[in-house]
Amino acid sequence: MTLTEIPSDAELVERFPYASIDHDNKALYRGWLEKSLRMNRCDDCQRFHHPPKPVCPSCWCSSLVPSEVSGRGTIHLAMFLHQGPPAPGVDYAKAPHPVVTVELEEQEGLRFTSTVAGCAPEEVRIGALVELDWVDRLGAPFPVFRLVEKS
Ligand SMILES: [Zn+2]
Numbered sequence: 001m002t003l004t005e006i007p008s009d010a011e012l013v014e015r016f017p018y019a020s021i022d023h024d025n026k027a028l029y030r031g032w033l034e035k036s037l038r039m040n041r042c043d044d045c046q047r048f049h050h051p052p053k054p055v056c057p058s059c060w061c062s063s064l065v066p067s068e069v070s071g072r073g074t075i076h077l078a079m080f081l082h083q084g085p086p087a088p089g090v091d092y093a094k095a096p097h098p099v100v101t102v103e104l105e106e107q108e109g110l111r112f113t114s115t116v117a118g119c120a121p122e123e124v125r126i127g128a129l130v131e132l133d134w135v136d137r138l139g140a141p142f143p144v145f146r147l148v149e150k151s
Pocket of ligand 1: 042043044045046047056057058059060061
């Protein structure tokens with residue numbers, strides 16, 4: 001598959017066996033294959049929302065455009081899982097697995113939840129600046145956050 005080919009719905013389901021792909025979120029996962037985090041943006045009021053819904057939660061307009069976001073933001077909520085569902089590359093016994101909800105810089109209240117890679121659990125703090133990065137999960141890109149060094 002080359003990047004210019006748009007994967008079919010069936011291919012998407014194959015590439016993301018851990019996700020439940022539906023009509024509303026398929027544009028999100030198609031973006032992941034190109035390492036692009038896209039959120040539905042309302043064509044009318046221009047507000048983003050996530051997770052994907054069939055209509056804009058602000059104005060109920062159904063004209064939604066999957067639009068790339070920067071993935072930069074601040075940690076709004078942090079949890080540390082000591083046990084949980086099996087996930088590739090996650091060893092709960094070795095270290096607590098951080099799960100963070102990040103408020104993205106594009107819009108107040110626009111949040112995305114994933115993990116933080118490449119740092120010790122004690123470095124994960126509410127209010128910390130993060131940026132988006134991509135790791136491999138079962139052969140497909142998966143969005144994670146990394147801490148941004150404050151200068
Ligand atoms: Zn709207």
